[in-house]
Structure formats: C-alpha cells, structure tokens
Amino acid sequence: MTTRLHIVKKRPDVKPVILEIEGLSKGFGTNGPAQPRVLEHISFSARRGEMICILGRSGCGKSTLLKILAGFLPPSSGSVRLKGRPVDRPGPDRCVVFQEDALFPWLTVRENIAFGLKGRGMDHRDQQREVDRFLSLVGLADFEDFLPQDISGGMKQRVSLARVLILQPEVLLMDEPFAALDAQTREEMQNLLLDLWERLSHTVVFVTHDVNEAVLLADRIILLEKDPGRIREDITIDLPRPRKKESDRYFDHCRSMMAKINQV
C-alpha cells in the first residue's frame, strides 16, 4: 500500500484591514479654486498590528493627515473608516501621542496613567493592577509617585505612551513623539515603542521626517510629497526585526529612502 503525503502550504498570516483612507483631500480657509490643498487624493489602508510611518518634508501635511485620522479635523473630501465605521470625531479606538507631552502636571505618574480608565466601569482593583502592569511595561514602577515636573523628558514620553496604551486603542497615532528628545533617549524610546508594539499588537501610524527613524520602525513607509501633499510612494520595509542600525542592509535602506525623499 502506498501512502500519499499531502503537503499543505500554510497560508501566510495576513491580518485584516482595519483602517481605510480613501480619496482624502484637505484645504484650509475658503477652499475656493485658488486655495491650494494641503492634502490631495490620499488613499491607503492599514492592517491590524501594522506599523506605518508617514514620512515627508516639513509642511507636506503629515500632522494634518494624523489630525484627520484622530478625528480632530474633518477632511474636505474623501473618507476615513476604522473597522468599517466612519471616523468623524475623536474616539476611544484612536489615541494620539504628540511631541510635547500632555500630562496633567498636578497628577503623579501613576495618576496620569490611571486617568483614562476612570469612568470605564472597571473594578478599582483591576484598574490598579492594570496601572501596575503599564508602569512596569514602560519601566516607571519606581517613579509612580513623582509629578511630571520631577521627571525627565524621556520619562514623560514613557508616561504619555502608558496612559494611552492602557486604554487599548485599535490605532495608536504618533506625531513626531520623540523629536524633542536627545539622541540616546530617542533611541531608547524607539526601542520601547517596538517592544510594546510587539507585546500589545496595536496598529501604529507614526509621523516623522527622520528617515532613519522610519526605516527602524516601519513595516511600511508612506512617503508624502509637498504642495499639495500626495502619496509619492508606499514602500514595504522588509528588513527582519529586531533591526540593527549598524547592519549594511539597514544602512542601504536608509540611503535609498534618503534618495527618495530628496526627490520630493
């Protein structure tokens, strides 16, 4: 008797699309025919758990795009949908981290992280357990009683990350969150973000004008050109993780991306 071996090819682990941006344009002011559009015909989508970097020169509309995704600004035309639902206002399924920290100065590190959980109907003990988990995830367990004024810029950004991730958003929106930090702290924060992203599997849209940062972080880089802000290229970064900044492949990707950004 002969036995047949059926080799079943495993399907690649393709995650569902959760964020869809379609035909999005944005102008400010009167929007008359003479009014230039800041963003034009922006369309892309993000799969669950993807890390997407929006890369472009200053003034190309990166922050405007992020504010529209957050629901802080309406688009002039086009649509944003999250899990099929239109995004037309801020919501708990999207959280934003900005460059400048937005912590409550009168609350301790612990209270800042716990703040968003209030009113969510969570049992007090579960809340405290969750805060402990996030304090430890961002390495601030020993600083829980400190006020923001008594911790460094990098630590403030750790609190900012913890206080939004504890809310378990579908999408984390980040607008040049580490741009104001010194080089070493910035690298620590990039590694922390990657570590948290791998553990928590949220989708990230990260705005930056720093090519090295984009190549380090992104599954895909969406390169924007300016006047008007349009997608020049949607580039998959196929470098294995963890990425090593000293590797030849990382350096080659940065160089090629630098050449692309120099053309926009």
Ligand SMILES: Nc1ncnc2c1ncn2[C@@H]1O[C@H](COP(=O)(O)OP(=O)(O)OP(=O)(O)O)[C@@H](O)[C@H]1O
């Ligand atoms: N509320 C507003 N009213 C009018 N114009 C605006 C407004 N917000 C942004 N703009 C204009 O839109 C353009 C894009 O701004 P945006 O901040 O989105 O760019 P950016 O790529 O994030 O720049 P940067 O990297 O310098 O932060 C700029 O010309 C800016 O002046």
